[in-house]
Amino acid sequence: MIKIESLTKIWPGITALDKVSFEVRQGSIHGFLGPNGAGKSTTMNIITGLIPPTSGRVFIKNHDVCKERKSVLGLVGFLPEHAPLYDNMNVLEYLKFVASINMVPSREIKKNVDEIIHSCGLLKVFSRTIGNLSKGFRQRVALAQTLVHSPELVILDEPTVGLDPNSVIEIRNLIKSLAGGRTVLFSSHTLHEVDLLCDDITIIGNGRIMRSGNKKKIINDFQTGQVVVADVKKWNDAMATEVKLNMSVERVEYVRKNDHYVVKFFSGKDVDIRHQISKYLVECEADLLSLTEERPGLEDIFQKVTVDE
């Protein structure tokens, strides 16, 4: 759906984007991750044609955004970082206005706007002035304006920033409901959100792409080996040595926590030691309380990629 090739943007004295390249699959929800000032908004503004790149190209459905802007216009719905809302208009008026200036035929405007009001949960406030709405509802209206002309691609720049937890969940569900029919590219630095919503991710830092691709694959790439954590009542050094000698365990660490021990078993990559460990702990009567596998989260990867690299 989107193909970005060697995108570079240089502001006077600052290279905001340095040869950025990645792709967004059709029908996917693609998370665009990066710390503040990494170049997320700049990339999104270039994709939507709001600003031109210094060099490089962006294709949306094989149309070059810079050269064939007209072909791209109706395909994209964009929610910028600052919601573009007219505070003096009411919700219905505003959505009709946005639909009208986005090539929606007159006879379809009412139908589109009605549908969007329902799907974005704006039924309660459709006749209210936007300036009087809560931040959650304002963001919903802003999201509704990106969808009112039925675009195939929806680009959302930090759509949940500054919202209370309930509103965040509502907006997140709304984004989830877009999956399938539309391609969604959304930026965030809330990793939990990206983890919940996205199939694919791109991590950007200092204007350069750090990682891009399938979320599971990226997480897997960062997994150096399996870590199994067991809570047991009994544990000692002799047991640790026995485990290391008889199983595919490379290292064992343990600490005493209140009335039990927390034991960590480290194995090599592509080896599953859960079965061996659980069997051993039961057989040697270590009084097993719990057994879990520790996986690297997106937060670990994000930190590793954006800080370490």
Place this chain on the structure above:
Amino acid sequence: MRLIKLRETWILFVKEIKDVFQGPLIYILTGTFCLLIGWLFFNYLLGAGRLTSLNMTSAVIVPIFGNMNFMFLFLAPMLTMRLIAGEKKAHTIELLFISNLNHFQIIVAKFMASLCMVLFMLLFTVVFPVILHLSGYSDWGTVGSAYLGMILSIMCYLSVGMFTSSLTENQIVAAFTSFGILMGLMLLVVSVNATNNWMLGNIVQYLSIPVHYESFVRGAIRSYDFVYFFSFIGFFLWLTDRSLESRNW
């Protein structure tokens, strides 16, 4: 396609008109304008006393239209200051940029909306010719020409206001910059006296707005002045387009 383009321009124009008439600014400005110009008209009328129709033109029509034009030097920047600067401040300009509207449509819709505001304000001054008619005045050609000249002159002010509004997101800065440019153009005619160069004097005189406006007030409609007004408006609207385009530079 052309119809769709017209429809989109019309939609933005209607939105602008609604914005203006739903807010208090236009009513405050219209009220102040009517109060001041009405008071001036009353004084000119008193001064005119028992004058004939011919003298009425020079004693009432010429000064009152001169005053109206001068007042719009202050009012036009206030009417235009929010047109683009307000959109930039509220980030709604991005909504227009990624829509199907092009710069030309945005500029035309906003310019026409600001012209409508001016026509609304001028509507109340129609009462002056009606009062003159009651006292026997009948030189309607001069009145019509004066209105035409004033509207063209104010369109020039609006085009400058549009341009300065596109330069910043601060409405106050836009208004003061616009006022500064307009004042400079007004004072150009004064600087004619400072030069002995005939050619330079004529060029400076040609560039000054009042020189062209005055002939309209005296009932002289010349193609020469139309060329000036339309090139002036076109030039500043083109500058506005360049200013909007500058995000792509």
